[in-house]
Amino acid sequence: MGQVAPVGPYWLWSAVQHPLLLRFAEWTPLVLALVVVWALPLAAHLQPAPRSATARGSTAETAAGARSTWPFVVVLSCLAATAAFLGGTLVSRLLIHSGIAERTRTMDGFLLAFTHGNLVAAMFLQGLVAVSTAALLVPRHGPMAALHGLTAAFLAGCLVTAVLFGGVLAASCVDALALRPAACGGVSVPFVRNTLMRILVGGTACSLLAITAGGTALAVRRRGRPDSPPRPVAKAATEGRLTARRGGLTALLLAGSVTVFACTTDKTDRTFGPPPGGLEEVRSACQHYDELLGSLDALTTAEVHTRLDEAGQLAVRGGEPALALAFMEHFKAAPEGDSAAFETYGERIHQTCGAAGVVLVNLP
Known part of the structure; x- marks a missing residue:
């Protein structure tokens, strides 16, 4: 396949396309684990604090809370990643259509390599979103920044999946974006479901690795510095409570929608191969x-x-x-x-x- 399109190192190809991973990604309860890893802690963190605890908050913490921006950072990170993926998808399709012979770009191996590249980009992009979001929020939110990073990565994975299939639909109707000539039409819902699961599984793994590496680097960096008085970290209970709660509930609602979609959609793509029957x-x-x-x-x-x-x-x-x-x-x-x-x-x-x-x- 590398003769018609670059696919990167073999270990990366094997990790993304491995049959056992494909089977694992189709496992319906997996989406629950992907959501639970960040949704339950986020929901618990959004619970109102006792009034006595709120009253004891310092003036500095209250002022910082009024300027709480974590929902905006999460949204901006997701939108920036989605815009970058959209731009990359459009540019790559335009360049391939105009610069590569139709005989080459219509080969199954080339199309498989192109899809592989999109999946890898979507997964690594989620890891980048997670670590960048956490890095921006850790000075004011402490360990909770990692949770917000996972939230941003999950939402970004859903958005880039929508962009990926939007590109497929657009390419079937706009010749300048098409790799292989085809009639304008739709896509298989089970295929969308399974691809979304693959992107979220790989993206969550990349996010956890990126946040772990970033946290380790931050800990080593702080250890090398002289001790200094800790800066006040505003709690979610006093940090722009209304904005934070609305942002958190919106994220939970979207995660719930993805969960329902993954759990209620037939995972068998009946448009490919022989009829299902084991x-x-x-x-x-x-x-x-x-x-x-x-x-x-x-x-x-x-x-x-x-x-x-x-x-x-x-x-x-x-x-x-x-x-x-x-x-x-x-x-x-x-x-x-x-x-x-x-x-x-x-x-x-x-x-x-x-x-x-x-x-x-x-x-x-």
Whole structure:
């Protein structure tokens, strides 16, 4: 695939496109975990404080509270990230359409690489939003800044997903944005749901890593400084309570909407491959892989990776993520000269496909 479009390092491709990760991202309860990691602490933090505690707040804290800006920082971070992603999407589509031959940009491998690049950009952008939001808010909000950073990253992930599919819809109707000529139409709702989950899963992982790294760097930096009197940190109970509560409730409402969408939408994309039925998809996956092995000499690198990806996705949809993993590891073991792994995964493929009633003629 790297012959028709850059896809970056293999470990990054494997992390984003790994069959087990694709299966994990389709797991419905996962969206609850993604929301709970920041929504419950935020909801608890928005609870009114006792009047006695409020009365004890210092004048400095009250004045700082009147100027509370964390909802605005979160919103501005999300909008800035969305605008950057929108601009990058439009520019990349225009440049590809005008600068790359139609024969190349309509290849499955090129389209897969383009989609991979968008997913990676969306995930890393969420990490950047999280750490930048936390960095802006930590002087006044302390540890709560990390929570606001995760909130901003989650909302940014939802917005960039909307931009991603908005670009797909626009490209189907505007020729200057299209990579492959197609009739103006819509997109599959299950595909939107699964892509949103993948972006949120990867984005949350990037956000947690970025905030952890940023917090560690900040702690090391503070440790090297001489001790100084701590500056007053305004509590949420005294920091622009009305604005903060409205912003928090809006974020919770959006998160709830995403949760309902993910939990009530069928995750099976029926527009791709054979009808769902488990066994039929496993059989189709085995046949795809066997045909791939039998036609390696006649295929380009991009076509090989595209067919390997199709076989893996069919196996995942058929309820056999282990078979998809075996495809990847078996195929990778051959050029690496790992005969033990080649034999081990080849035997697993033979067993699984044999149980599904498929005889592999091209697998040694």
